[in-house]
Amino acid sequence: QVQLVESGGGVVQPGESLRLSCVASGLIFRNHGFHWVRQAPGQGLEWVAVIWNDGLKKYYEGSVKGRFTISRDDSKNTIYLEMNSLRAEDTAVYFCARIAGVFYSDYWGQGVLVTVSS
Amino acid sequence: DIQMTQSPSSLSASVGDRVTITCQASQDISKRLNWYQQKPGQAPQLLIYGASTLQTGVPSRFSGGGSGTDFTFTISSLQPEDVATYYCQQYDDLATVTFGPGTKVEI
Numbered sequence: 001q002v003q004l005v006e007s008g009g010g011v012v013q014p015g016e017s018l019r020l021s022c023v024a025s026g027l028i029f030r031n032h033g034f035h036w037v038r039q040a041p042g043q044g045l046e047w048v049a050v051i052w053n054d055g056l057k058k059y060y061e062g063s064v065k066g067r068f069t070i071s072r073d074d075s076k077n078t079i080y081l082e083m084n085s086l087r088a089e090d091t092a093v094y095f096c097a098r099i100a101g102v103f104y105s106d107y108w109g110q111g112v113l114v115t116v117s118s
Numbered sequence: 119d120i121q122m123t124q125s126p127s128s129l130s131a132s133v134g135d136r137v138t139i140t141c142q143a144s145q146d147i148s149k150r151l152n153w154y155q156q157k158p159g160q161a162p163q164l165l166i167y168g169a170s171t172l173q174t175g176v177p178s179r180f181s182g183g184g185s186g187t188d189f190t191f192t193i194s195s196l197q198p199e200d201v202a203t204y205y206c207q208q209y210d211d212l213a214t215v216t217f218g219p220g221t222k223v224e225i
Contacts, residue, residue: 033213037162045154045162045205045217052213059214062119095161103209104152106173108161 002026002107004096009112016086016116022079022096022109029077033099036070036081038092039111048094049081063089086116120144120208122218130224137193139221141184141206149185152207155200156220162205166191193223201225 008020022034036048049060049070058070069082079096093113097105121144131137141151149169154162164173166182169189179194193200206218 035213035215037217044203044220045156045207047215047217050213050215057212059212097162099213101167103150103213103215104164104167104173105154105162106164108163110161 002098004098004107004109006094006096006109006112009094009114011115011117012086013118014087014116017082017084018086018114020081020083020094020096020112020114022081024077024079024098027098027107030074034070034072034079035097035099035105036079037095037097037105037108038090038114039095040089040092043092046092050099051079083114086114088116090114091116120147120210120216122206122208122216124204124206124218124221126221127219128222128224131196133196133198133225135196137196137200137223139191139204139206139223141189141191141218143187143189143208146186147208147210150209151182151184151189152209153180153182153191154205154207155202156205157202165204196223196225198225 003025033052051070067085071080093111095111096109098107100106123142151169153166156162170182203220203222209215
């Protein structure tokens with residue numbers, strides 16, 4: 001079955017960088033786009049970024065534009081989120097999610113915690 | 119940017135009750151709306167896509183409706199396992215999405 005497994009989270013100081021990974025299995029990876037969605041402690045879901053199946057179209061939420069980069073490696077069935085210049089407000093659980101059909105997300109990873117604190 | 123609102127922000131109902139949540143978009147989104155359920159400590163789960171299509175494997179007590187700017191999500195007979203937060207999500211042609219603030223359902 002489809003599985004998405006995130007990794008790479010941790011505790012970093014403001015201004016530092018972190019790279020998240022999301023490894024997918026049980027699917028034809030190149031056929032799907034993926035989202036990164038985050039959830040700050042006790043808060044709702046916030047969309048972060050999307051990458052289309054072609055790897056060329058990438059879009060970002062306003063507060064992360066210019067700081068975060070989404071990418072994919074189809075040879076490794078992996079989605080990445082490179083996060084630079086991290087801020088306290090980036091503290092959240094980060095989920096990757098598969099895009100299916102007309103832009104709904106039917107499979108999600110378990111999430112990975114990123115904590116930005118001095 | 120399209121903004122999404124949900125009401126109520128929380129509700130408490132009894133087992134067997136009919137529960138309805140509304141979601142409003144700041145502009146016409148046709149039927150570009152999905153609904154997710156999130157239980158504490160878990161990832162979101164897709165329930166409804168395209169405003170009214172039930173995802174495979176999701177119980178038929180869940181339903182969705184609406185188009186344009188106004189949408190509804192209904193649980194026809196609330197069950198104990200339905201305790202969760204429910205989010206609406208709109209999407210556009212670029213696959214960018216916006217979530218509503220969520221509705222916490224308790225028993």
